[in-house]
Amino acid sequence: MATVDLNQVTKEFAGGVRVLDRVSLHVDEGEFLVLVGPSGCGKSTLLRIIAGLDDATAGTVLVDGESVDGVPPKERDVAMVFQNYALYPHMSVRDNLAFSLRLRHVPTRLRERRVRDTAELLGIEELLDRKPKALSGGQRQRVATGRAIVRQPRILLMDEPLSNLDAQLRVTMRAELRRLHLEHRTTTIYVTHDQVEAMTLGDRIAVLADGRVQQVGTPHELYHRPVNAFVAGFIGSPS
Ligand code: ADP
Ligand code: MG
Numbered sequence: 001m002a003t004v005d006l007n008q009v010t011k012e013f014a015g016g017v018r019v020l021d022r023v024s025l026h027v028d029e030g031e032f033l034v035l036v037g038p039s040g041c042g043k044s045t046l047l048r049i050i051a052g053l054d055d056a057t058a059g060t061v062l063v064d065g066e067s068v069d070g071v072p073p074k075e076r077d078v079a080m081v082f083q084n085y086a087l088y089p090h091m092s093v094r095d096n097l098a099f100s101l102r103l104r105h106v107p108t109r110l111r112e113r114r115v116r117d118t119a120e121l122l123g124i125e126e127l128l129d130r131k132p133k134a135l136s137g138g139q140r141q142r143v144a145t146g147r148a149i150v151r152q153p154r155i156l157l158m159d160e161p162l163s164n165l166d167a168q169l170r171v172t173m174r175a176e177l178r179r180l181h182l183e184h185r186t187t188t189i190y191v192t193h194d195q196v197e198a199m200t201l202g203d204r205i206a207v208l209a210d211g212r213v214q215q216v217g218t219p220h221e222l223y224h225r226p227v228n229a230f231v232a233g234f235i236g237s238p239s
Contacts (some may be wrong), residue, residue: 001029002064002154002187009059011045019045021211030185034202041208043191047157051080079153083160085144087132093143094128100151118150138169156188207231
């Protein structure tokens with residue numbers, strides 16, 4: 001397990017548009033932190049910076065108190081589940097799951113065991129020989145989650161992982177993600193724009209808008225003591 005700290009992280013894209021403006025945030029060891037905010041507020045950008053897939057314009061990302069600036073993604077103990085799953089279409093489910101382990105030269109035996117255990121955990125044992133195109137949306141989601149957790153990362157980043165599923169399946173998967181978290185306690189940053197998802201999944205919630213973290217707190221705190229009208233409106237507090 002690991003802590004994550006964002007220290008004054010700023011991101012400007014070409015043209016000087018400032019998407020993130022001195023974002024500071026602490027995520028505790030084993031915590032499930034939900035990052036919510038309206039579409040386009042920079043949630044995906046922030047996750048990509050933590051994963052090392054994009055660079056901050058200014059500021060620092062720390063894992064266990066140490067800066068990871070300049071550390072390539074592969075060497076960060078971070079795995080990410082993307083909104084569109086980004087499965088490798090030409091590979092079987094088994095090879096999708098094994099990919100990150102191969103990349104890190106995990107010995108064959110251990111690799112096979114990890115793939116099997118992960119498939120079992122997510123209930124996709126029967127799908128190992130299929131290609132992604134032969135899977136339903138919910139099955140793809142499970143494979144994407146499996147691919148992220150198979151190498152037992154200390155930090156798990158999830159970018160709207162349930163947004164492509166129908167309402168019923170979202171409820172089921174929410175409960176499963178919660179169960180997985182309780183079993184493994186992987187430090188998790190979970191992005192959503194769905195307020196119900198945030199309230200049911202988060203140990204704490206961080207609300208991002210206008211490039212800044214508006215408020216961080218437990219679901220209870222945000223609901224009962226929102227710091228401003230934006231948070232109240234977004235969380236759905238009675239006003
Ligand atoms: P969210 O995930 O909260 O919907 P994003 O992080 O995807 O938001 O995007 C935040 C803002 O940054 C958007 O206005 C988006 O258009 C812009 N943006 C994202 N990636 C790039 C990029 N590579 N180049 C320029 N602008 C970008
Ligand atoms: Mg996004």
